[in-house]
Amino acid sequence: MAQKLPVDPDALREQVRGKYREVATDPGASFHFHTGRGLAARLGYEAAAVGALPDRAVESFAGVGNPLSLRRLEPGEKVVDVGSGAGFDSFIAAGQVGPGGQVLGVDMTAEMLAKSTQTAERLGLGHVQFREGLAEALPVEEAWADVVISNGVINLCADKQAVFAEIFRVLRPGGRLQFADIANGRPVPADALRDIDLWTG
Amino acid sequence: MLQDSGFTDVLIGEAVDTFGGANGENKARAFEVYGYAFMARRPA
Numbered sequence: 585m586a587q588k589l590p591v592d593p594d595a596l597r598e599q600v601r602g603k604y605r606e607v608a609t610d611p612g613a614s615f616h617f618h619t620g621r622g623l624a625a626r627l628g629y630e631a632a633a634v635g636a637l638p639d640r641a642v643e644s645f646a647g648v649g650n651p652l653s654l655r656r657l658e659p660g661e662k663v664v665d666v667g668s669g670a671g672f673d674s675f676i677a678a679g680q681v682g683p684g685g686q687v688l689g690v691d692m693t694a695e696m697l698a699k700s701t702q703t704a705e706r707l708g709l710g711h712v713q714f715r716e717g718l719a720e721a722l723p724v725e726e727a728w729a730d731v732v733i734s735n736g737v738i739n740l741c742a743d744k745q746a747v748f749a750e751i752f753r754v755l756r757p758g759g760r761l762q763f764a765d766i767a768n769g770r771p772v773p774a775d776a777l778r779d780i781d782l783w784t785g
Numbered sequence: 786m787l788q789d790s791g792f793t794d795v796l797i798g799e800a801v802d803t804f805g806g807a808n809g810e811n812k813a814r815a816f817e818v819y820g821y822a823f824m825a826r827r828p829a
Contacts, residue, residue: 616809769817
């Protein structure tokens with residue numbers, strides 16, 4: 585039986601696109617979350633890895649944790665970054681897997697994809713590419729990835745079970761999901777869960 | 786939910802004060818919202 589979702593997935597996606605379009609094009613604006621280098625330091629990313637990246641690769645970073653904190657990626661691994669945004673985690677991953685690995689970022693916001701793609705080109709990272717797609721329908725073949733990463737994205741998806749099923753599909757048997765996301769210690773009232781404005785703000 | 790999707794070996798990292806000092810801090814505090822790293826495996 586289909587699960588009843590708290591909000592309409594398409595309406596939520598439009599809300600999320602609007603928010604992250606602004607993060608891509610005006611990263612210095614005021615948001616309800618931290619962004620950029622200060623956020624990366626707060627979340628414990630390796631300072632040298634972040635410092636090696638140009639501002640355009642870091643300024644629109646809006647993650648909620650460090651998906652690579654529990655395990656560092658290994659050279660040669662193939663990685664999918666779900667909701668790659670302007671590419672920050674993809675570029676960090678690219679440094680860890682090295683030129684023998686591959687990183688494929690997937691995002692649904694055109695402005696984020698344009699920014700991440702241009703940054704990869706400027707950095708000469710031939711083993712990093714970005715594709716348009718949804719977390720629930722990744723443009724990735726079955727069992728392609730050694731590792732799937734994501735940062736602060738799954739909480740913004742209405743159908744989380746569909747997202748996890750899709751990640752399971754693109755991971756090879758034995759592959760790992762490494763993601764960061766928020767969790768609440770106190771229950772959120774049902775009416776708040778149905779309020780799309782509260783999902784992104 | 787991860788286990789319902791077939792994942793095993795689930796690990797959860799330490800809580801991170803993601804929203805501390807941000808504009809959304811008050812809402813985050815109201816519901817004890819923190820960031821976490823998660824890791825899980827697709828069985829071989």
